[in-house]
């Protein structure tokens with residue numbers, strides 16, 4: 001049996017008729033950038049996430065850059081985030097002109113450890129970007145408390161966490177802004193790049209809408225220096241069709257994770273859910289300790305595609321050498337990068353496939369010395 005890490009193509013097969021019809025309709029309309037389909041998606045997602053404004057942009061990375069810019073983050077400012085995330089989180093801070101400052105993660109959730117943030121706060125700190133890694137909600141109570149104490153903004157990186165819930169509220173709705181990604185492999189994926197910013201603040205929403213379209217207040221009149229970062233109508237239309245399946249897909253992701261958890265917990269460390277958080281399982285990540293590399297090799301050789309998210313924490317990346325961090329600065333992030341593996345998980349995965357992966361993981365752990 002072969003089990004892929006994820007399979008995006010089945011989503012298209014399931015919705016092909018609707019999507020094909022819509023794509024032709026938009027091609028014939030020649031209405032490609034922003035427009036009616038984008039507005040419809042923005043309304044649907046603001047409703048789903050329980051926020052006043054949802055603004056479509058060109059990618060999840062741009063969502064972070066525009067949110068930071070709209071909140072006034074600029075050169076000379078510091079923004080605290082996790083070193084254990086996709087590079088885009090820190091890259092966005094740098095592109096907004098500010099300096100990323102890292103705080104280590106919690107060993108169980110792999111999310112930023114709120115207790116380690118205070119030590120990283122300086123007089124230049126303006127914001128925190130918590131990342132709900134793999135779809136697992138951060139400890140928002142603790143983060144909001146720190147933000148309040150030091151008067152910091154919170155921009156949630158919810159790129160992996162659409163559909164996740166914390167204390168009965170949707171992830172992405174807690175911060176001053178929440179950022180979503182519609183990259184094809186994400187839980188709600190487009191046929192290309194796309195992203196969205198969530199906020200309850202009218203002034204931020206107004207600024208983000210200006211920034212995404214060259215700072216234009218009307219045709220060829222520009223009040224601020226902006227970006228070109230818009231969501232295509234075609235992508236928005238495809239996303240709207242897929243959105244109707246998101247709840248069902250998230251439920252299935254959670255059922256698969258529950259099956260994995262119950263069968264794997266004796267042999268490896270399985271994902272931890274907080275009492276208040278509902279994990280959206282964008283990725284299903286286990287910790288295999290010193291057997292990680294052996295297990296990764298064993299699984300891939302036997303047809304079970306597995307990968308490491310992420311093999312090099314950001315403080316040790318070449319592009320961030322100038323920040324002056326060294327090995328040993330964030331031991332939990334470093335350990336996670338050496339010990340974790342993502343196993344296959346996609347909503348259309350069958351129980352037989354899950355059981356096959358489980359058997360192989362158990363076999364591998366026993367075999368590897």
Ligand SMILES: *Cc1c(COP(=O)(O)O)cnc(C)c1O
Pocket residue numbers: 059060061062085086088089131157159160180181182183193194195
């Ligand atoms: C995917 C991702 C991003 C960037 O989103 P894009 O749409 O690819 O630009 C940012 N942060 C995290 C944690 C991600 O997983």
